[in-house]
Amino acid sequence: MGQPSPPILPSPLRRWSYSDDFRQFIDARPDQILGELVRCAGAPIELNQTNAWRQQISLLKALKLSTHLTNSAKIYFEYTIPRLGRRIDVILIAGHVLFVIEFKVGERQFTVSALDQVWDYALDLKNFHDASHRLCIAPLLVATEASRQTIDVQGTLHDDGLVRPIRASSDDLSSAITQCLSFFEAPEIDTQVWEQGRYLPTPSIVEAARALYAGHSVESISRSDAGAQNLAVTSRAIDKIIEQARTQGRKAICFVTGVPGAGKTLVGLDVATRHMDQDDATYSVFLSGNGPLVSVLREALARDSVERAAASGTRLRKGEARQEVEAFIQNVHHFRDDCLKDPAAPLEHVVLFDEAQRAWTLEQTASFMARKRGLPNFDQSEPAFLISCLDRHQNWAVVICLVGGGQEINTGEAGIREWLEAVLTRFTAWDVHLPPQLNESEYGSRDVLEQVLARPDTHPNPTLHLATSMRSFRAESLSRFVREVLDLEIDAARTTFARMQARYPIRITRDLSRAKQWLRNQARGSERFGIVVSSQAQRLKPHAIDVRVKTDPVRWFLDGKDDVRSSYYLEDVATEFQVQGLELDWACVVWDGDLRHAGDSWSHHEFKGTRWNRINKQERQAYLKNAYRVLLTRARQGMVIVIPEGSNEDPTRSAHYYDGTFRYLQALGIPQI
Numbered sequence: 327m328g329q330p331s332p333p334i335l336p337s338p339l340r341r342w343s344y345s346d347d348f349r350q351f352i353d354a355r356p357d358q359i360l361g362e363l364v365r366c367a368g369a370p371i372e373l374n375q376t377n378a379w380r381q382q383i384s385l386l387k388a389l390k391l392s393t394h395l396t397n398s399a400k401i402y403f404e405y406t407i408p409r410l411g412r413r414i415d416v417i418l419i420a421g422h423v424l425f426v427i428e429f430k431v432g433e434r435q436f437t438v439s440a441l442d443q444v445w446d447y448a449l450d451l452k453n454f455h456d457a458s459h460r461l462c463i464a465p466l467l468v469a470t471e472a473s474r475q476t477i478d479v480q481g482t483l484h485d486d487g488l489v490r491p492i493r494a495s496s497d498d499l500s501s502a503i504t505q506c507l508s509f510f511e512a513p514e515i516d517t518q519v520w521e522q523g524r525y526l527p528t529p530s531i532v533e534a535a536r537a538l539y540a541g542h543s544v545e546s547i548s549r550s551d552a553g554a555q556n557l558a559v560t561s562r563a564i565d566k567i568i569e570q571a572r573t574q575g576r577k578a579i580c581f582v583t584g585v586p587g588a589g590k591t592l593v594g595l596d597v598a599t600r601h602m603d604q605d606d607a608t609y610s611v612f613l614s615g616n617g618p619l620v621s622v623l624r625e626a627l628a629r630d631s632v633e634r635a636a637a638s639g640t641r642l643r644k645g646e647a648r649q650e651v652e653a654f655i656q657n658v659h660h661f662r663d664d665c666l667k668d669p670a671a672p673l674e675h676v677v678l679f680d681e682a683q684r685a686w687t688l689e690q691t692a693s694f695m696a697r698k699r700g701l702p703n704f705d706q707s708e709p710a711f712l713i714s715c716l717d718r719h720q721n722w723a724v725v726i727c728l729v730g731g732g733q734e735i736n737t738g739e740a741g742i743r744e745w746l747e748a749v750l751t752r753f754t755a756w757d758v759h760l761p762p763q764l765n766e767s768e769y770g771s772r773d774v775l776e777q778v779l780a781r782p783d784t785h786p787n788p789t790l791h792l793a794t795s796m797r798s799f800r801a802e803s804l805s806r807f808v809r810e811v812l813d814l815e816i817d818a819a820r821t822t823f824a825r826m827q828a829r830y831p832i833r834i835t836r837d838l839s840r841a842k843q844w845l846r847n848q849a850r851g852s853e854r855f856g857i858v859v860s861s862q863a864q865r866l867k868p869h870a871i872d873v874r875v876k877t878d879p880v881r882w883f884l885d886g887k888d889d890v891r892s893s894y895y896l897e898d899v900a901t902e903f904q905v906q907g908l909e910l911d912w913a914c915v916v917w918d919g920d921l922r923h924a925g926d927s928w929s930h931h932e933f934k935g936t937r938w939n940r941i942n943k944q945e946r947q948a949y950l951k952n953a954y955r956v957l958l959t960r961a962r963q964g965m966v967i968v969i970p971e972g973s974n975e976d977p978t979r980s981a982h983y984y985d986g987t988f989r990y991l992q993a994l995g996i997p998q999i
Contacts, residue, residue, distance in 0.1 A: 414426055425464050434471045434473075449850055475498050568724050594678040626884055671720075686707065710752055762791070856882065860953050865978050871916060906956050
């Protein structure tokens with residue numbers, strides 16, 4: 327019966343409400359244990375929760391363990407999982423096994439969602455609690471009113487010391503624990519060492535947004551190990567820039583860069599959540615031109631707000647929750663249009679632009695304004711106009727640009743160049759704060775950057791770059807590998823893959839059905855998986871993939887395994903436009919004939935009418951290459967790449983359109999299934 331976590335924990339290391347040696351737990355009075363649980367709850371407790379705790383205490387006191395285990399085991403109630411914003415009912419460390427126990431008091435059935443819940447808890451410890459990485463972990467789901475179960479302890483393909491969830495009735499609990507102890511062979515767990523373990527989570531963007539919006543700090547939901555740039559450091563650097571601008575009456579633009587999945591959006595959300603009060607001088611707004619990202623985050627936060635309100639005993643309508651969220655996360659184009667209508671300075675002094683590299687060029691903006699807004703001869707790029715909106719403030723303002731390199735995927739997307747040129751030509755009095763990494767090739771702005779760096783009010787700041795991928799906690803070098811693959815750096819890609827393959831599995835296949843089965847076998851608990859393809863992949867229809875069919879990203883990313891519109895069903899597919907900025911745990915990338923490996927180069931194509939046409943414009947070639955960069959960096963834990971066999975009976979799917987790409991990936995050492 328997992329409950330939302332209390333807002334404040336007694337200490338950074340104590341994540342549980344009650345713990346004791348198992349022998350002392352058995353000897354303690356139930357009311358004494360219950361009193362401690364109530365005291366640590368941090369909120370009024372309903373009667374059904376106290377009744378559930380009483381039954382859990384009773385069942386656990388009745389466990390039949392050996393004398394040695396009874397004397398050496400330790401028990402923990404209500405263990406907080408920061409990344410998930412939930413609490414594990416009970417953790418029991420007995421001998422060489424850590425048991426994650428979830429009780430469904432009064433239930434007779436073992437639902438899929440309940441099994442996924444206890445599996446998610448165990449996975450979270452295995453992946454993100456450093457003292458649990460190498461432990462044997464057994465998730466147990468106890469439905470107290472269920473009939474006796476056949477206890478079946480099964481490992482998984484991952485072979486990492488985490489078994490599949492075990493179903494147990496009240497009468498089966500002792501037997502389940504005994505069988506798990508027999509199944510595993512490992513040294514006895516030192517509970518003191520385990521309690522001191524650090525929690526180093528790598529949340530998905532949706533999980534992170536939920537946690538930040540609920541009031542958690544970025545430190546509590548992000549990694550802090552030496553191998554990762556601490557997101558809190560970058561957040562504090564931005565806070566310092568905002569405060570300096572406010573106190574000194576200055577205007578500043580700040581660029582935050584990072585590898586794909588490094589947490590740029592997370593940094594932006596962290597800053598925005600701490601400046602949500604409209605009455606505060608530093609009131610801010612989080613803007614994104616990424617429609618699917620905005621829709622998914624808004625819906626996720628609205629759903630979460632309703633659930634948290636219900637858990638606290640209050641009722642919040644979904645519509646009310648959505649209204650609040652919409653003020654927090656806005657579409658950049660709506661913000662732009664409001665500023666077009668109203669020449670006054672916006673309410674916000676601080677504006678965060680997510681995926682700022684996707685803002686429009688002068689040509690694209692002028693064309694849009696003439697066609698859609700009746701404004702001919704518009705003479706500003708989107709970056710220049712957006713800065714001008716904040717420049718209307720008489721005293722101070724800050725623009726924060728969250729920038730991904732090599733992420734431009736659509737016609738008219740300006741990259742970072744337009745922002746820099748706007749500062750050079752129109753907003754020369756603005757301070758500029760930027761990381762040295764902006765000079766790297768994927769940002770495509772070295773020449774104009776040199777001019778910006780020569781300004782006296784430009785301040786290089788290395789803490790504004792996030793160098794480590796947070797998305798792929800299993801392979802921090804994934805973005806490097808994908809860059810090397812797409813840049814045809816064969817030897818480097820082969821070396822990088824050899825180093826990362828043990829922790830981040832990648833497979834190739836010619837068979838989509840095999841790829842789907844591989845995904846299902848790899849995913850555990852509620853780990854999300856799905857199929858992603860290029861928006862130019864027009865000849866996958868024989869494989870039941872039609873990119874022209876509109877996929878709802880909200881349903882695809884947020885809905886469960888029982889919804890045919892969700893990614894889990896492996897029917898609807900998402901393109902680079904729907905997945906950019908979002909992520910899956912496991913991905914199937916289906917590679918069509920639009921991007922072909924041909925000898926020592928890529929050949930770029932689009933399908934029109936009845937045949938493939940070569941793409942010759944360099945800009946459009948870059949968009950297609952970046953589309954595959956986005957697709958290949960969506961998975962947090964692993965991926966399978968499908969390169970179809972093709973058909974020599976169908977000239978639009980000729981085998982040689984695909985064979986070169988398959989041979990190239992195979993030559994990098996990627997195993998075939």
